[in-house]
Amino acid sequence: MAQSANAANPATEFAFSRTFDASREDVWNAFTQPEHLKHWWGPPGSRIEIVHHELKPGGLFHYLMKFPDGRAMWARFVFREIAAPERLVWLNGFSDEHGGLTRNPWIPNASYPLETLNTLTLAEQEGKTMLTITAVPFHASDEEAFVFAGGINGMKAGFGASFQVLADYLAQRRRP
């Protein structure tokens, strides 16, 4: 089990893990079933309204996030690989009400990726479940997934010594 988690977490990917005091089945269901998703998915304080959820390769999960201040925004998953209860791969992005891909309507930063390719891996460990998420920016015009080493935190774990130098350099620049 630990091995499969490692396989999903090569040294050059942005990844992080968390262990839940729950069975793998429960975590898988919470991630993949609308009746569970509606209870927890979305930013803190928001509630989601699920308009479409089709768990199959190419299938769409389309939902509206509603915030306490009355604002709302659409978002979507497009599923790519489904291997219950172990591995889920999907593209994560914002959308319009018809499910069409859009930029984050609140932060329309053109340098941010439109979609992110996420891989969820679940490994059972003595009744607990270790969840690992890896994420890469995804650009639809070139269908390859970018393997990259991740940010300041990810650098420590993944990029190794050469990247640590970069991390330090960036940290230095941030200091006033």
Added chain:
Amino acid sequence: MQDQLSSTFAALADPTRRAILARLALGETSVTELAKPFEMSMPAVSKHLKVLERAGLIARAREAQWRPCRLEAGPLEEAASWIEEYRRFWEQSLDRLDAYLRQMKAARTKSKTRDSGKKRSNTKSKE
């Protein structure tokens, strides 16, 4: 056209290019100096530099004849801040998931206790 972040990550995907950037983080230097630690031909190193330059991660001085390379921190900082944001997004989401899984478990334990309570009272009533 690729967005900046995708170009940044694509450029970072290669270990030689990461090593070049790490060297440049120490200060600007010439292509010859940069090539030294690698068992690589100059054209091969130049190719990597071109990728980095196109991605905006390095700049090469025009004035000096030896055209020193230097690191451009902007895109790297942007990449780092995107990752920070994405990490925060996932941390918050998983906090909610954790709370929800606990709820699920508690509800199940409760209904189990209730069931076994019922059984016990059933046995009692039989007695």
